[in-house]
Amino acid sequence: MKKLAAISLVLAMTAASLAGCGSTANTAAPAESEAAETPAATTEETTNTAADTVAADGKVYNIGICQLVQHEALDAATQGFQDALTELLGEENVxxxxxNASGDSATCATIVNQFVS
Structure with a gap:
């Protein structure tokens, strides 16, 4: 009897969780759907505009990166982020x-708070 109750509870919870993953129909207002149909600026145009703006103002941007743990994939993602910003803003502007918080979330919070201040 307990097994039957446990199984039915698991099935009910599974059904409830899957119901939350269902898709909904597009109920956007006409103005919103028209805006979605208009083409946006391409990434290349946006990148060029941002690079031109940075070159004109000559600001140096300080970018703080807090990495929770050292891992090969995370290190590669961080390096890619740095390379993309350096290419976009220029090496002298960033x-x-x-x-690295060495896996300690409290240390990560402290690092981020130092970045903010």
């Missing part, structure tokens, strides 16, 4: 502060 400065990175990369810190």
């Amino acid at each position: 400065k990175f502060d990369l810190q």
Whole structure:
């Protein structure tokens, strides 16, 4: 009897969780759907505009990066992020502060709070 109750409870919970993953019909207002149909600026145009703006103002951007743990995939993602920003903003316009929390979420919170201040 207990097994039957446990199985039915698991099935009910599974059904409830899958119901939350269902899709809904597009109920956007006409103005919103028209806006979605108009083409946006291409990534290349946006990138060029941002690079031109940075070159004109000459600001140096300080970018703080807090990585929770050191891992090959995370290190590669961080390097890719740094490379993309350096290419976009120019090496002389960006400065990175990369810190590793060594798997401690409290240390990560402290690092992020230091970035904010």
